[in-house]
Amino acid sequence: MLLSLALVVILTSPALSTTIAEIQGHAFQSLYAGEKVTHLTGTVVAISKSGFYLAGHPVKDERVSTGLFVRSSASVSLGDSLSLSGTVSEYRSSRNDLSSTELISPSSILVTSSANTIAPILLGQDRSPPQGQLSALDVVAGPDAWLSVPNNVSQVDAGNESLKPQTYGLDFWESIEGMLVTVPSPVAIGFNDNYGEFWVHGAWNVTGKNSRGGLTMVLDLDGLPDANPEMVIIGRPLDDTTNPTVAMGTTLTDITGVVHFQYGYFYILPLTAPSVISSPTSAAPPTTISSSFDSCIITIGDYNVENMAPTSSHMSAVASHIVSHLLSPDLLFLQEIQDDSGSTNNGIVSANTTLSNIVNAIMDMGGVAYAWVDVDPLNNMDGGEKGGNIRQAYLYNPDKLDLVPGSPTGNATEATAVVSDGSGGYTLSYNPGRIDPTNAAWKDSRKPLAAAWQTRNGDRLFSVNLQLTAKLDSSTTEGNTRPPINAWVAERMEQVAVVATFSQSLLASSPDASLIVGGDCNEYIYTTSVFAPLTALLSEVDSIATPPVPPEERYTYVYNGVTEQLDHMFVSAAVAGRGVSVQHIHVNNWAMNIAERASDHDPSVLEVKVC
Numbered sequence: 001m002l003l004s005l006a007l008v009v010i011l012t013s014p015a016l017s018t019t020i021a022e023i024q025g026h027a028f029q030s031l032y033a034g035e036k037v038t039h040l041t042g043t044v045v046a047i048s049k050s051g052f053y054l055a056g057h058p059v060k061d062e063r064v065s066t067g068l069f070v071r072s073s074a075s076v077s078l079g080d081s082l083s084l085s086g087t088v089s090e091y092r093s094s095r096n097d098l099s100s101t102e103l104i105s106p107s108s109i110l111v112t113s114s115a116n117t118i119a120p121i122l123l124g125q126d127r128s129p130p131q132g133q134l135s136a137l138d139v140v141a142g143p144d145a146w147l148s149v150p151n152n153v154s155q156v157d158a159g160n161e162s163l164k165p166q167t168y169g170l171d172f173w174e175s176i177e178g179m180l181v182t183v184p185s186p187v188a189i190g191f192n193d194n195y196g197e198f199w200v201h202g203a204w205n206v207t208g209k210n211s212r213g214g215l216t217m218v219l220d221l222d223g224l225p226d227a228n229p230e231m232v233i234i235g236r237p238l239d240d241t242t243n244p245t246v247a248m249g250t251t252l253t254d255i256t257g258v259v260h261f262q263y264g265y266f267y268i269l270p271l272t273a274p275s276v277i278s279s280p281t282s283a284a285p286p287t288t289i290s291s292s293f294d295s296c297i298i299t300i301g302d303y304n305v306e307n308m309a310p311t312s313s314h315m316s317a318v319a320s321h322i323v324s325h326l327l328s329p330d331l332l333f334l335q336e337i338q339d340d341s342g343s344t345n346n347g348i349v350s351a352n353t354t355l356s357n358i359v360n361a362i363m364d365m366g367g368v369a370y371a372w373v374d375v376d377p378l379n380n381m382d383g384g385e386k387g388g389n390i391r392q393a394y395l396y397n398p399d400k401l402d403l404v405p406g407s408p409t410g411n412a413t414e415a416t417a418v419v420s421d422g423s424g425g426y427t428l429s430y431n432p433g434r435i436d437p438t439n440a441a442w443k444d445s446r447k448p449l450a451a452a453w454q455t456r457n458g459d460r461l462f463s464v465n466l467q468l469t470a471k472l473d474s475s476t477t478e479g480n481t482r483p484p485i486n487a488w489v490a491e492r493m494e495q496v497a498v499v500a501t502f503s504q505s506l507l508a509s510s511p512d513a514s515l516i517v518g519g520d521c522n523e524y525i526y527t528t529s530v531f532a533p534l535t536a537l538l539s540e541v542d543s544i545a546t547p548p549v550p551p552e553e554r555y556t557y558v559y560n561g562v563t564e565q566l567d568h569m570f571v572s573a574a575v576a577g578r579g580v581s582v583q584h585i586h587v588n589n590w591a592m593n594i595a596e597r598a599s600d601h602d603p604s605v606l607e608v609k610v611c
C-alpha cells in the first residue's frame with residue numbers, strides 16, 4: 001500500500017528529483033523533455049564553450065546513457081561534483097538532425113565536492129560499436145537498406161523504440177550520448193575537414209578495412225550495404241588545442257572526449273588534441289596495366305579531373321598522373337573538362353584550349369601524343385560550376401585507335417544513334433555524339449558522350465562516357481530522416497535508364513559488340529535500384545576482373561569517413577567473355593593532406609580485348 005502510494009507521487013510530481021539515467025532513458029527521446037528537474041547530481045567530465053558534461057551514477061542497462069550536457073555559462077571545474085536543477089530539453093539545430101538531450105536553464109548549482117575523477121568508457125572493451133547498419137528503420141526500407149529508394153520514408157523521432165545498441169549504430173552512439181569515452185589506438189580514415197575534424201575508428205571490430213587503413217563501403221554480413229556505424233568523427237578539441245593533420249591510415253594517440261550529436265553526426269569532442277604516431281608514407285603505386293603493341297588489347301583510363309580549366313594549377317599534376325600512374329592508357333574517359341574560359345561566365349563553350357593544354361602537358365611529361373574529341377554543351381545547361389560548362393571528353397592514342405570514320409561530330413542537341421555502316425558493321429550516326437541529350441533526365445546535367453572506335457586491324461569498340469547528377473543536398477547518414485535523403489537519386493535512375501536504352505539498341509543490332517560504359521556515376525553500385533537497367537545488360541568490371549578487385553579495395557572517393565566508389569565501368573558480354581583487368585589508382589585519396597590532391601576522385605585503369 002505504502003509502495004503504490006509512493007509510485008503515484010513520483011509519476012505525478014511536476015518538479016522531480018531524478019537521475020541522469022532516468023532523464024536519458026532507453027529510447028532516443030527523453031521522457032522528461034520540457035520538464036523541470038531538481039537535485040540532479042553528477043560530476044563534471046568536460047567543459048565546452050556552451051556548457052559542461054556531467055557523469056551521473058552508472059547503471060547496468062547498456063541502453064541508458066549516464067552522461068548529460070548542461071547548457072550553461074556557469075563557472076565549474078573538471079572533477080566538480082554538483083547538485084543542480086534545470087529543464088530537460090531535446091535540442092536540434094536542423095530538422096534532419098537527431099535531437100540532443102540537454103539540461104537548459106540550470107539553477108541552484110551547488111558544488112558538493114571537487115577533484116573527483118571519472119573513468120571514461122573504454123570503447124572496444126567496455127562497449128563496442130556495432131557493424132553493419134545505423135538504424136532498424138533502414139533495414140525495413142527496402143533491399144538496399146540505407147540506400148533503398150525511395151528514401152526519407154520514416155523518422156527516428158517519430159517512434160519511441162527502445163535502443164538496440166548492440167545492433168544499430170545510431171542506437172549505440174545515442175546510448176552513450178553525453179558520456180566520457182576513450183577511443184583506443186585511433187586510425188584516421190580520411191582527411192581533416194575545414195574545421196580540422198576527422199573520422200576515425202579505434203581498436204574494435206570494423207567492416208571494409210582497406211589496405212591503406214580506411215573503411216570502404218562493402219556489404220555487411222546480411223548482404224546489405226554497410227553503413228559503417230563503427231566510425232566516428234572527432235570534433236574540435238575542447239581545450240582549444242589544434243587537431244593534427246591526418247590522412248587515411250594515420251595512427252594517433254588515444255582520444256578521450258564526450259559524445260555529442262551536432263551537425264548531423266555523433267561526434268566525439270576530444271578533451272585535447274591527439275598526436276600522430278605514424279603516417280602512411282608510401283605513395284600510391286602506379287598501375288601495372290600498360291598499353292600493349294597488340295592491337296587487340298586496349299587500355300582505358302577513367303578520371304574525373306575536377307573542374308579542369310586551361311590555366312588550372314592542378315593540370316600538371318593530372319598530366320603527371322596520366323603519364324606516371326596510369327601509364328598513358330590508349331583511351332581516356334575524362335570528366336569535368338571546363339570550357340576555354342574556365343568558370344568565367346561569358347558564353348564560351350568550346351574546350352579546345354583546355355583539351356589542347358592537357359594534351360600538351362601530357363606530352364611534355366613524356367606521355368603519348370593524344371588526340372581528343374568532345375561535344376560542346378549549350379551554355380550553362382549541363383549543371384556544375386556556373387560558366388564552367390563541364391563536359392566529358394575522350395583523349396585517344398591515334399597509334400592504337402581512331403574514331404570510326406564517316407559520321408559527323410554531334411552537337412549539343414542532336415542524339416546519336418546506332419546505325420549500319422553499309423558494310424555489315426555498326427557505327428554511330430554522330431561520332432562522337434550525345435545520347436538522347438534533350439531527354440528531361442539530363443536537365444541541368446551532363447549528357448553522356450558516345451563514340452565508336454576502331455583499331456588498326458579494324459576491330460570496333462563503342463564507348464559511353466558519363467557524369468551523372470551529383471549527390472549535393474543529401475542529408476547526413478546519421479540524421480533523423482531514414483533512409484537518409486540521397487539527393488537526385490530519381491534523376492540518376494532516369495539517366496541510367498536512358499543509357500541502358502542506348503546500350504540495348506547497340507546490343508540488339510550487334511549482340512557481340514564491344515561496349516564500355518563508364519565514368520563518374522555519383523552513385524554506389526550498392527544502390528542497386530539505380531543501376532538495375534544497366535546491370536541487366538552489362539557487367540561492372542570490378543567483380544568480373546581477373547583477379548577481381550577485393551570489395552574493400554573498390555574505391556575512388558572518400559566522403560565523411562566512408563571510402564567509396566562513385567566511378568564505375570561496365571562492359572558488354574563480349575568484352576566480359578574475353579577477360580578484363582581493372583585497377584583503381586589512389587593518387588588523390590592517398591595524398592598526405594587534402595591540399596595535395598589534384599582531384600577529389602581517384603582515376604581507374606581498365607584493360608579489355610576487342611578481338
Ligand SMILES: *[C@@H]1O[C@H](CO)[C@@H](O)[C@H](O)[C@H]1NC(C)=O
Pocket residue numbers: 152485
Ligand atoms: C522528407 O520528408 C519530409 C516529411 O515527410 C518532407 O517534409 C520533406 O520535404 C522531405 N524532404 C525531401 C528532400 O524529400
Ligand SMILES: *[C@@H]1O[C@H](CO)[C@@H](O)[C@H](O)[C@H]1NC(C)=O
Pocket residue numbers: 027031160
Ligand atoms: C515511450 O515509451 C515509454 C515506455 O517505454 C512510455 O512510458 C512513454 O509514454 C512513451 N512515450 C511516447 C511519447 O509514446
Ligand SMILES: *[C@@H]1O[C@H](CO)[C@@H](O)[C@H](O)[C@H]1NC(C)=O
Pocket residue numbers: 128205
Ligand atoms: C570481434 O570479432 C571477433 C572475431 O570475429 C569476435 O570473436 C568478437 O566477439 C568481436 N568483438 C565484438 C566486441 O563484437
Ligand SMILES: *[C@@H]1O[C@H](CO)[C@@H](O)[C@H](O)[C@H]1NC(C)=O
Pocket residue numbers: 350352
Ligand atoms: C575546336 O576544335 C574543333 C575540332 O578540332 C573545331 O571544329 C572547332 O572549330 C574548334 N572550336 C573553336 C572555338 O576553336
Ligand SMILES: *[C@@H]1O[C@H](CO)[C@@H](O)[C@H](O)[C@H]1NC(C)=O
Pocket residue numbers: 411412413414
Ligand atoms: C545541331 O545540329 C542540328 C542538325 O544539323 C541543327 O539543326 C541544330 O541547330 C544544331 N544544334 C546546335 C545547338 O548547334
